[in-house]
Amino acid sequence: MSDEKIKKIVASTFLDLAQILETGQSGKKMPILVTAIGSEHGEETIYNAALEAAKKGICVKVIGTRDVKAENLESILVSSEEEGHKKMDEMLSEKVAYGAVTMHYPFPIGVSTVGRVITPAAGRKMYLATTTGTSSVNRVEGMIKNAIYGIITAKACGVNQPTVGILNVDGARQTEIALQKLKENGYDINFATSGRSDGGMIMRGNDLLTASADVMVMDSLTGNVLSKLLSSYTTGGKYESMGFGYGPGIGEDFDKLIMIVSRASGVPVIAGAIEFAKEMLLGEYQKVLAAEFNKARKAGLNDILVELKAGKREETAVEVKAPPKEVVTEEILGIEIMDLEDAVTCLWKAGIYAESGMGFTGPVVLVGEHNLEQARNILSQKKFIG
Template sequence: MSEIRKLIGEALADIVRDARSGGPRVSVGLMAMGSELGAEELAKGAEMAQENFRMLEVVMIGPKVPGFGKLSWIETPDCEEDVAKAMEAAIADGRISGAVALHYPFPLGVTTIGRVVTPGKGKPMIIASSTGTSAVYRVEAMIRNTLYGIAAAKSLGIENPTVGILNVEGAQLVFKALNSLREKGYPIAFGASVRKDGGAVLRGNDILAGAVDVCVTDTLTGNVLMKLFSSFTTGGSYESLGWGYGPSAGEGWKKVISIISRASGAPVIAGALEYTARVISGGLPDKVADEVASAKKAGLDAVLEGLAPKAPCAESVIQPPPAEPTDEEIHGVDVLAVEDGVKVLWKEGIYAESSMGCTGPVIKVPAKHLEKAEEILKGSGYL
């Protein structure tokens, strides 16, 4: 009888707790060791998160930190391997719905979607992506990062997130691929640069201003951006701003595991826990599956197959035709393929030069050959 009373009491306590917090609580695990700032900083972040977000229960995983007995704990020995095993077990048995970790061995195809505070207007912006590897080839990875970034935004309640592509290598190819998917029915909303000429390809000004909801980039660049945005006021030793490196996303991936760094301070730890709880509540894995299915319906697989790197032209057998004034520019050729594109035009008797414009590489041609040159480049797969 006493056991039944105990179970009834616990159930009633859960009902009262859920009513006070506005709904069912989301349990998120937090690795309690590994920070360069000490275990106390992690525990402080956990307390801060629960105070800021009433629907969150943080479950600390690791050696118990004195003075933080009010937090829920899964105690382990003082060993990172034991902490990792306990975290996996807690996810598997449903004790927690997701976790925030300082490191995690994501498989190829899984990446994390970061979120930062942009300093221009204090606007949140998603960085897709920040750790992990969504694909080996940069352009494919950035296209997949777009889908996962949109899914993360939608799981946060942003119904129609605006998307921009950071002007790194491959940006023009990514834009054209995404635009092709849009033309075939994939619903993507491109944002616009704050610069006078606009466009969905973003420069530094745009990410400082938070011009879009989702900034697409390669993971290494995204990782650098996360560190800059989170610690530019502290000199880099303490990450004080933002929501961390974000939750994991990938085709067929079901877990929600977010990443923080060893330099993440309590405010970022709290933000990461809240971000994780919100995307869990918003059904992030299901949102990812929806975006991938929608993109595949619009021809994603064919687009990715067509973007496979091309074999370079044999430079020794192609000589340029006589030089002419080049007063027109052709945009949209990837920086890694621009020299080969020039040689393709030479082979057809059109004089061309490669150059770098303000939004990326261009091929310069005489105005009288512009239309034909564009047709040749499109037919050869460069545009």
């Protein structure tokens, strides 16, 4: 190695150390992708948000139809939304980028997004666990996992001991019992207390406004509504102007950092989502995820989930095994969430490999392109779809 090359490496190392001391952040680039096509406010909104994030030193790559040049900003040109999503997946897989902000992604069952909002009464950040996707087809199991997903996200973003509250929705009490068992078994959960006079960890509507909990646990559909409401209540609903979007998709076996925003999200929210992604990367969220699930498993998470579903599972005469795994890219829509796993099993029985997932508008069954027509016919005949 030449003396000149050694000098450059040493200089780069000292510059990086200096930036860490000054800002707490590494100077090493961790590019964040943003897909621009599909916004209700036009591509210009996405590019403006990317520019805002780039001005703060975040390396942003925008996938869209416009060629915009600026410091820390690169344009990746595509001609359609579909092409943009394919490019996004490709760049994430090849580690050309480390995270992505997009308006749609078909997360598999078991993955859901943890949103972050600014609460109006106190101006505090609150994590909504969760806002899109489905952690489990069993509602209470999903909310238990949502609590862990929320803790992971908050800790990755620097909240060392996040308080956890459960919104007073269907399944809240069963979720409370399960989380208390986890705590008794050694999993460290810091339960929040409602601001209402009777206290407790079950949160009321008032607690949403005041951020009585750092992590607010609920089902994804409720979280989705609340995320929309808390990000656009000052604008009449058509433009999301506050917060950080629907957040990262979190799941035990999901290793891509994909942040979801709405087609109605405006510049502040999209720029916030890009910053949120950078926080997750700097906080090494995958290490946090592995550590939290390791602690939860040691505290009996698996047994608690089995006990929760005991006696509710329908027995089948013959166990259906999955056909050989293959790439699944086509989505079949219109299936009820409670029928989703049965629909997949139905296709397996017919020799078609399929997976369950969650698309932008609801549950989906994912199949290979060559099986799409046959799979639709089978699911139609069996009354899973119309």
